[in-house]
Amino acid sequence: MTLTEMAEQNKVILYGTWTSPYVKRVELALKVKGIRYEYVEEDLRNKSPLLLTFNPIHKKVPVLVHNGKAIVESLVIIEYIDETWKTGPQLLPEDPYKRSQIRFWASYMQQVSEAMVLVIKTIGEAQEKAIKEVSEKVKLLEAGLKGLFPDGIPSVHEYSKNVTLLDLVILAHFGGYEAQEEVLGLKLIDSEKTPLVVSCITALIEIPAVKESLNPLEKVVAFLKFFRENALKSATA
Amino acid sequence: MADVVILLDAYASVFGMRVRVALAEKGIKYEYREEDLRNKSQLLLKMNPVHKKIPVLIHNGKPVCESLIIVHYIDEVWKDKAPLLPSDPYQRAQARFWADFIDKKLYDAQKKIWTAKGEEQETAKKEFIEALKVLEGELGGKPYFMGERFGFLDIALITFYSWFHTYETLGNFSIEAECPKLISWAKRCMQKESVSKSLPDPKKVYEYILEMKKKLGVE
Numbered sequence: 001m002t003l004t005e006m007a008e009q010n011k012v013i014l015y016g017t018w019t020s021p022y023v024k025r026v027e028l029a030l031k032v033k034g035i036r037y038e039y040v041e042e043d044l045r046n047k048s049p050l051l052l053t054f055n056p057i058h059k060k061v062p063v064l065v066h067n068g069k070a071i072v073e074s075l076v077i078i079e080y081i082d083e084t085w086k087t088g089p090q091l092l093p094e095d096p097y098k099r100s101q102i103r104f105w106a107s108y109m110q111q112v113s114e115a116m117v118l119v120i121k122t123i124g125e126a127q128e129k130a131i132k133e134v135s136e137k138v139k140l141l142e143a144g145l146k147g148l149f150p151d152g153i154p155s156v157h158e159y160s161k162n163v164t165l166l167d168l169v170i171l172a173h174f175g176g177y178e179a180q181e182e183v184l185g186l187k188l189i190d191s192e193k194t195p196l197v198v199s200c201i202t203a204l205i206e207i208p209a210v211k212e213s214l215n216p217l218e219k220v221v222a223f224l225k226f227f228r229e230n231a232l233k234s235a236t237a
Numbered sequence: 238m239a240d241v242v243i244l245l246d247a248y249a250s251v252f253g254m255r256v257r258v259a260l261a262e263k264g265i266k267y268e269y270r271e272e273d274l275r276n277k278s279q280l281l282l283k284m285n286p287v288h289k290k291i292p293v294l295i296h297n298g299k300p301v302c303e304s305l306i307i308v309h310y311i312d313e314v315w316k317d318k319a320p321l322l323p324s325d326p327y328q329r330a331q332a333r334f335w336a337d338f339i340d341k342k343l344y345d346a347q348k349k350i351w352t353a354k355g356e357e358q359e360t361a362k363k364e365f366i367e368a369l370k371v372l373e374g375e376l377g378g379k380p381y382f383m384g385e386r387f388g389f390l391d392i393a394l395i396t397f398y399s400w401f402h403t404y405e406t407l408g409n410f411s412i413e414a415e416c417p418k419l420i421s422w423a424k425r426c427m428q429k430e431s432v433s434k435s436l437p438d439p440k441k442v443y444e445y446i447l448e449m450k451k452k453l454g455v456e
Binding site: 057073076096097103104 | 286287296301306314326329330337
């Protein structure tokens, strides 16, 4: 299909990898807004020429192509989705202050995510240090959520109408928490220390469009085990 | 009720300058408070407990952090004057993408120009010029990044211009020789009062960096 054909058909294509939480963020946004799209799985060790054409600067996923034009960087993509399609929940609320808080914490999730990846890639003292970092950062995130939801997370029914960009980002990174617990033998989030983060995830998972986009537990466990083993091997090599 | 706007900032910060320019573009009255970054105020620590950094915009007592998030906020609250972001979603996505590029690629490279020496500094200079050239390509023949009007992406980049003298002196190279179109764009932006009054004197920035280097022991 040529770029002209894509433009004429109002086609939406997402280039991604199933293991990337950054891709997941965008997938979740497309799904909760009910946008039809084509998904192209990329092999990051052998990137397709199309991917390199659409993201020449960073050469990364996710890339969203709409009307033949590429949008890159997950949070930029989600804001584009929110501004272009008025179906489904409004991912950024009207109130500028709330928007600034959501953007702030969504951006902060990158640091939380990097610390989480370190926990998976390390053992012993290095892992202890990484676990402590995740714990501190998630605590701050929890405080941020308290600021946004002073009366607690609303019921699922209400919530599915009010899903925000931040909720999708949190789910993208923590949605696989059961797999993480199984592989690591420890909890990075729990309902005692981080109740709002946990209620956010549990509420979101109940939304049908979200539920169907979650990867099966065994698949994620297998991938995390492989990822961890590989990382530990290269560390000692 | 009148708006109370306070900006916690540090005069040489390229991030703080972005907020100053945005506030000036919108004609917003505010109180500027200079922070000593080696001795941060209680207010700063309270208003930005997560990062403990400037700039922080405090609007009617509520803090907004991170320069680009603050610029978005300013644009959305004071939306009736001088729109900073374009209205088309794809154009907005482009502006945001390039601002993110500046914060990732340009920022890291420029830091090593004034903190490193020898080969490390040479590599940083190369990366910095490469990034500027990419941005220059994005500008093309337009007066401003998004077209005819000065806006978000110009604000994101122009603040680094106040540091060019520092980079050139410490790195011993000419940015104008490498990116003449970008320098023309920068001079065009500097003709705007909102920009010229918000950016510090490049010579003062250079003196400040020399002092920083002494204190950090990187001479």
